[in-house]
Amino acid sequence: MDSLLFLTQLFNGVSVASLYLLAALGLALSFGLMRVINMAHGEMLMLGGYLAYLTLIVVPGPLAILIAIPVAFAGAALMGGVVQTALISRLAQRPLDTLLATWGVSLILQQAARDIFGAIGVEVRAPDWLGGGMAVGGVNLPSTRLFIIAVTIAVLAGIALLLKRSRIGLLVRAVNQDRMMAGAVGIDVRRVDLMVFCLGSGIAGLAGVVLALLGPVTPNVGQSYIIPAFLVVVMGGLGSLVGTTVAALILGLFSALAQIFVDVSMAQVLLLLFVILFLQARPQGVIAIRSRALDA
């Protein structure tokens, strides 16, 4: 086998894994805490992409993309807060209704984007400093993909620190481990739910900025990432940070390395087959203990 191709695909696999992880982290956080599946999570990616597009119009210049990241984070977090407050918190203990309701939100947001920005999609041009690449041992590493990996590592470290070291992280872990008792010691459980949901949505918005560097932002851009994100969450062991990371790496690498031998669509088929077989062998996911969730 061509070792250059292998190394290139290895690198691509890591960068694809980064995208999967960014898309999945928010889902994993809110699922881990609330056992809620948010079907509109993909639209938080889309929202982040469009916010990046708008930010680049308002603030031109090479560093605009760095401004777009917090803007998209805040915008998607706000949208997440609205969805959580208006919808999900009112459907507590009704997971199927939550699934349907958030799917409805997903459709509404897609249509809204189609009405506002058109069906075709908009371009977010990467700044020149992300235009080039690095050659390492004959393998060309595009700067955009290095940027994506760096952003993912920063986000992951940020979340791990927040959960492990901050007072809010302590409350999140307490609610996660024993919701009844968390209330009884004086923790406002619904506020913690809201904060985590906003955080998860914000991360998705941030992921949307990163996605916008790779391709056009369309009304249904979230849909193409939501399936791999769900796969990552399920395979990672529902709500575990380490498990989610490992699962994203496995899936990203599998997908990229499979493309050495087969075409893209066949690689998707193999990926789904792989996940099915993996879950047959290990239904609990990468990390086994459910209550270890979020315990970084």
Add this chain to the structure above:
Amino acid sequence: MSGALLSTEGLASAYGQSQVLWDVGIELAPGTATALIGRNGVGKSTLLGAIAGTRSATAGRIVFEGADITGLPAYRRARAGIGYVPQGRHIFPHLTVMENLETGLSAGGGRVGGNARVPQHIFDLFPKLHAIRDRKGGFLSGGEQQQLAIGRALAGAPRLLLLDEPTEGIQPNVVQQIEAALRTVRDTLGMTILIVEQYLDFVWRFADGYCAMQGGRIVGRGSTATETAAEVAHLVQI
């Protein structure tokens, strides 16, 4: 009565269609310890949960320090000054002893952030907790977990402490420690205690008064000073 720290009136609670509390009225005088006695399944833990707010009342009123708290969620009751040590202790298994205690601070004033620290008197009451402060809650023995659960409730500086069978399944020497700590909590810190307890000898050593339950109702109440355990025993035996 206006002198009570906490009182309930006509309190009822149900699990789905089956009602387990009927017309419960109790009154706790400040600074006293009251024992809730009765056989298994008569509603003692449900009553404690209804007061703590982890179970909802289907009828009746709960008044704490003059305020009606019947409709408040558990966290608001904790912040109002009700500490809860549930059956099974409910220690957060993947948090360290110190972190478990820190969660208890959430009840004190209700502020999340800041530099609130676990008060030293908790470690004076339970020196063992300081020695094992970095261990995960899930790895502790039953006695250690019980001390931690009480310490966590005390961290919120409550005025009322609800304890659900704190001596259940715990070695005698640890039971003595817990009893001594609870005496300090009542006599020195002035807290009011409502304790679910099966063993009448413990109740008569420690508590000032008792309420006996049968079939979800209060069927007897009195003082441990004027009555003997033998006189009351028929209320808790078959």
